[in-house]
Amino acid sequence: MILRLENVVKKFGGLRAVDGVSLEVGKGEFLAVVGPNGSGKTTLLNIISGVYRPDEGRVYFEGRDVTDLPPYKRARLGMARAFQVPRPFPELSVLENVVVGAVFNGGLDLHKAREAAEEALSYVGLASKKDQLAGKLTFNELRLLELARALASNPKLLLLDEVMAGLTPTEIDRFVELLRRLSEERGISAISLVEHRMRAVVRLAHRVVVMHQGKIIAEGPPEKALNDPRVVEVYLGRPWR
Numbered sequence: 001m002i003l004r005l006e007n008v009v010k011k012f013g014g015l016r017a018v019d020g021v022s023l024e025v026g027k028g029e030f031l032a033v034v035g036p037n038g039s040g041k042t043t044l045l046n047i048i049s050g051v052y053r054p055d056e057g058r059v060y061f062e063g064r065d066v067t068d069l070p071p072y073k074r075a076r077l078g079m080a081r082a083f084q085v086p087r088p089f090p091e092l093s094v095l096e097n098v099v100v101g102a103v104f105n106g107g108l109d110l111h112k113a114r115e116a117a118e119e120a121l122s123y124v125g126l127a128s129k130k131d132q133l134a135g136k137l138t139f140n141e142l143r144l145l146e147l148a149r150a151l152a153s154n155p156k157l158l159l160l161d162e163v164m165a166g167l168t169p170t171e172i173d174r175f176v177e178l179l180r181r182l183s184e185e186r187g188i189s190a191i192s193l194v195e196h197r198m199r200a201v202v203r204l205a206h207r208v209v210v211m212h213q214g215k216i217i218a219e220g221p222p223e224k225a226l227n228d229p230r231v232v233e234v235y236l237g238r239p240w241r
């Protein structure tokens with residue numbers, strides 16, 4: 001078990017954005033979190049990464065209670081987050097951008113950070129662009145750079161915002177394939193927030209969690225979770241298949 005949430009609650013004023021969520025993620029597991037807008041997905045990811053402290057409940061990472069740890073300390077333990085809208089340093093090269101991530105999030109020295117960065121860039125297929133300015137990358141390449149930045153800190157758990165939003169179907173397929181390889185070859189777990197339309201992502205996930213009004217309303221292998229009658233009713237509007 002890499003991550004465990006125990007009855008987590010996060011309130012904004014009177015709104016329970018996350019309302020009693022318990023969840024376990026295994027080593028190497030690729031979990032997709034889906035749900036309508038405002039169902040609490042981003043808030044949940046913020047609780048896991050440490051941006052928010054839950055009002056109730058606990059968060060355990062590799063068995064250790066991390067509920068009170070700030071994001072940078074969780075990063076050092078092996079959680080890495082990739083954001084939906086990457087904001088690289090445009091005046092730095094692609095490689096330098098990834099090195100910065102490895103130094104600050106992974107706590108590596110400069111030499112090790114460079115090695116890790118080169119490796120991460122090869123892994124995501126950006127090695128040939130490493131000396132380009134990050135500001136010159138295409139949208140798809142920026143997403144890959146963001147993934148490489150997260151990978152360079154040698155994470156055990158990747159937390160992915162809607163990082164595939166706006167990619168073409170082919171780019172999405174490649175991205176998902178990459179995530180599957182990370183879990184299979186390296187045992188890296190991933191939690192990915194997934195947009196409504198991204199069937200490819202959901203189909204390839206090991207497990208799907210469906211959120212609605214701050215709660216998990218269904219959970220399981222993709223076919224099973226998405227064919228749950230409540231999910232069809234509140235989220236999909238019609239049967240998954």
Ligand SMILES: Nc1ncnc2c1ncn2[C@@H]1O[C@H](COP(=O)(O)OP(=O)(O)OP(=O)(O)O)[C@@H](O)[C@H]1O
Nearest residue numbers: 012015016017035036037038039040041042043044
């Ligand atoms: N910082 C905040 N202050 C007040 N309310 C918030 C805050 N962040 C989120 N909320 C509210 O909490 C609820 C859950 O929001 P959240 O962003 O987690 O949902 P989501 O499932 O990620 O939605 P989306 O797909 O639109 O990003 C929403 O009603 C939202 O308006």
